[in-house]
Amino acid sequence: MKTIIRDATASDASSLAALSIEVWLGTYIREGVNGFFADHALREFTADRFRSRLQDQQRTIFVSQNAVGIDGMIELIAGASAPVAGCPNVEIATLYVQPRHQGGGKGVALLQAGLAHARSSGHAGVWLAVNAENQAAIAFYERQSFQNAGETHYEIEDQRYLNYVMRRDL
Numbered sequence: 001m002k003t004i005i006r007d008a009t010a011s012d013a014s015s016l017a018a019l020s021i022e023v024w025l026g027t028y029i030r031e032g033v034n035g036f037f038a039d040h041a042l043r044e045f046t047a048d049r050f051r052s053r054l055q056d057q058q059r060t061i062f063v064s065q066n067a068v069g070i071d072g073m074i075e076l077i078a079g080a081s082a083p084v085a086g087c088p089n090v091e092i093a094t095l096y097v098q099p100r101h102q103g104g105g106k107g108v109a110l111l112q113a114g115l116a117h118a119r120s121s122g123h124a125g126v127w128l129a130v131n132a133e134n135q136a137a138i139a140f141y142e143r144q145s146f147q148n149a150g151e152t153h154y155e156i157e158d159q160r161y162l163n164y165v166m167r168r169d170l
Contacts, residue, residue, distance in 0.1 A: 002066070002067070003064050003065065003066055003071075003105075003106055003109060004064070004065045004066075005062055005063070005064055005065075005109050005110060005113045006062065006063060006065060007060075007061070007062060007063075008050075008054060008061035008062065008063045008073065009054070010051050010054055010055075012050070012054075012063060012070060013047040013048070013050035013051045013054065014047040014050075015063075015069060015070045016047075016050040016061070016063070016070065016073055017045045017046050017047045017049070017050055018045075019070055019071075019072070019073060019096055019098065020044075020045040020073075020094070020096060021041050021042075021045045022098060022099075023096040023097070023098065023099070024041055024045065024096075025037070025041055026099055027131075027134060027137075028131065028134075036156070036157075036159075037156075040156050040157075053075070058077055058078045058079050058080075059075060059076065059077050059078075059093075060075070060076045060078075060114070060117055061073060061074070061075045061076075062074050062110060062113045062114060062117070063110075064097070064101075064106045064109060064110055066101075071097065071098045071101040071106060072095075072096060072097035072098065072101065072106045072107065072110050073094060073095075073096050073110065074092065074094065074095045074096075074110040074111060074113065074114040075092070075093045075094040075095075076090055076091065076092055076093065076114050076117065076118060076126070077090070077091045077093050078090050078118075078121065078123070080093070080127075082127045082149070082165060082167075083129070083150070083152035083165060084149050084150030084151070084152065084165045085150075086149060086167075087125070087127040087149055087165065087167045088123060088124055088125035088126055088127055088167065088169075089123070090118045090121075090123045090125070090126045090127070091126070091127055091128060091129075092111075092114060092126050092127070092128040093128075095107060095110060095111060095114075095128070097110070107140060108144070111144055114126070115168075115170060118170060119170045123170065124169060124170055125167060125168055125169040125170050126167070126168055126170070127149065127165060127166065127167040127168075128141070128146070128165070128166055128167075129152055129154065129163040129164070129165050129166075130163060130164050130166060131154065131161060131162075131163055132151075132161075132162040132163060132164055133162075138164065138166075141166050141168075144168070145168050146166040146167065146168045147166060147167060147168070148164055148165070148166055149165045149166060149167040150164075150165045151163065151164060151165065152164075152165050
């Protein structure tokens with residue numbers, strides 16, 4: 001099935017929210033869903049939040065779309081300060097591909113679209129934060145020439161989760 005990489009539009013907001021909930025819960029909630037994480041996901045991943053993000057001039061969102069609908073997304077934020085020194089100021093805030101579509105090149109295609117956009121916008125590199133327990137994602141980014149630049153934490157209320165900061169020059 002052919003995949004198209006394109007700019008996200010406001011009409012994609014609900015699909016982006018559903019995709020984000022699916023991937024986030026599937027990646028990070030492995031022992032059962034409790035109210036703490038469910039409330040966080042339902043607060044963070046809403047169509048209204050995506051519509052707002054799509055209007056933000058500092059953000060760029062690309063989607064991968066197959067014949068049925070959206071199966072992946074990448075979001076970049078220009079001017080984002082990295083939590084460690086020496087990183088560029090463009091963050092890859094999100095790179096999600098539905099689990100059943102992983103391994104077929106969609107993540108690489110989305111990443112390449114994001115990197116090309118950053119490069120054509122005059123940026124020298126990008127950075128991202130990845131959960132320290134997500135070995136599959138870390139290995140993916142290493143295969144794409146990202147290097148570990150330090151550590152940070154993803155915070156949900158009073159809980160902190162170790163993330164690695166990775167960077168890549170363009």
